[in-house]
Amino acid sequence: MSPASLHLTVDETGPGVVRELTGDQLAALLGVPGLVRLSPARGGRWRLTGNQKAGLVQLRTPSGSTIQLHLRPKLPVRNLLFLLSYAPTAPWLRETVDAAEADNLLPALADLLARVTRRTLDAGVLHGYRTVEEELPLIRGRIRTADQLRRVGFPLPVAVRYDDHTPDIAENRIVLAALHRAARLPQLPPNTGLALRHLAHHLTGVHLLPPGTPLPRWTPNRLNSRYAPALRLAELLLSDRSLNPDGGQLPTTADGFVLDMPAVFERFLTLALTDALARRGVRCAAQEQHHRLDLAGHVRLRPDLVLYRAGRTVSVVDAKYAFRHVPAPPTEHLYQLLGYCTALGLLEGHLVYAATTRDGPTEHAIRRVGITVTAHALDLDRPPTELLATVGELAERITAAPNPARAEADVPPGATGQ
Known part of the structure; x- marks a missing residue:
């Protein structure tokens, strides 16, 4: 420097x-x-x-x-890594806890990527079929008839299309790009950098994505399920969404890795609460658009979570990354939930705050409209198992009593949720 x-x-x-x-x-x-x-x-x-x-x-x-x-970050790195790494089908809590030996986010995140990727690749590198079009001196797969007929003179090489069983697939390309980027993070311990480079060598035959290239798409399925934790971390390291909400690269005058903490909290709450409510027969719809607040349907609302049971709207939840230490939520938060409940025809909605205290929920009944907004606090300082237990208690409270729907006689045709 x-x-x-x-x-x-x-x-x-x-x-x-x-x-x-x-x-x-x-x-x-x-x-x-x-x-x-x-x-x-x-x-x-x-x-x-x-x-x-x-x-x-x-x-x-x-x-x-x-x-x-x-x-x-305000949270200890150990707790933050758990929020980042949580997945209902593969919590892998042990690796998350072990990775946070030092109170420094980037080395801990790189170490976590190395641990998870090693566990993923120990079962073998995933292969898949990829369609290849090239010109060969022999026939392989199918001849690209239209391209071949355009040739003049000697008929070789042959224009062919075939399916190749290869490790050069989207999942491995994403993991390889993340390993290379993590190895270049500042303040990285030598042992972690060595482990990341060693893991990258396991992905022989996989093309490295050029800088600035959009991440390839992959679809979760039975075959790549063991890759899911590594891919979640890899996409996080490669996204830079916190500095560019549209998901592009950092400005040319900047380099690094930055997390948007409200997005981290909202993602964790969405995954954990969706999983807890599914066991109670409730389906969650995240970031679902609704146009039912005004009669003309012009006002768009996008709650964090809308809850359904047997196709019927039963509740609405909004995540707030604000460490509250007062009994009443801010007025603008109450207005927001009041709008959601009015649009969805509900008599109760829920605000869920990040917290470092163990305060119980508080109910706020709104005069003249009969709507109650309940504010909850998730203590993010708790160990992972206790935090997930708290999410389970939250799910139980939300679903304990049926939420009677308001009359919807004033909702015109066509003003339904989108």
Whole structure:
């Protein structure tokens, strides 16, 4: 690093840090909107506060110097890794806990990827059939008749199409790309880097995705189910969705890995609560669009989770990554749930907050409309098994009493959920 480099550590929550910044450095920080919050402080300095992000990113300023920004999560890395790695069909809690030996997100995440990938590849590298079109001196598979008839003169090579049984499939390409990227993460222990490179050598015959290439699509099935945990981590490392909500690459002036913590919490709650409710005969629809709030159907709503039993809407849940320490939710959160319940014809809705306390749920009955909003807190400091037990208790409470539907006589035809 050049002498002009700046090292900053900003906590996800809290008062932040106050530093002197040059115009060059300020421009680099503003070049990635939402990474941190910037506000003027005394003496011409600037206050940098967290913006619910966690990770490490290196920014390049217009003059060529660098800023290494460490965004420190509020949660212990051990707990954060569990939220990231959770999958109902393959919790693999042991690897998650073992990976968090140091309170540093990137090395722990890289170590977790190495552990999970090793376990995945120990059972053998997955092969699949891929359709190949090429020109050969002999016939293999099927002749591409139209291409072959366009030839003039000597009929060789032959234009053919065939199915090749190969390791060069979407699942292996994603895992290989993640192994290469993880091996280049900063602050990586030598042993972890060596393990990642060794695992990459197991994927001989798999093409490495060029930087900036969209990730290939894969479809979960019986054959690739053992790859699911590794693929989940690999896609997380390769996505950079926290800095670009549309899922593209980091800006050319930035490099690193950053997590959007509200998205992490929402994903965990969706997976864990969906699994817990399914055992109670309730189906969850995530991010489902509805247009039933106004009579014309022009207002679009997208609740985090809408719950159905036997095809009938029974409840609505919204995740809030806000560490609440007061009994009442913010007014805007109550308004949001009030709108969801009104549109869906429900008399009760649920807010689920991240928390580091073990406060019980609180009910808030809304005057004149007969709707009750219940606020719950998930203590993310609990061990994984206790946290999942709490999610089970939440599912039990949501489904304990039937949620009577409001009258829908005022809903016109065509204003149904989309």
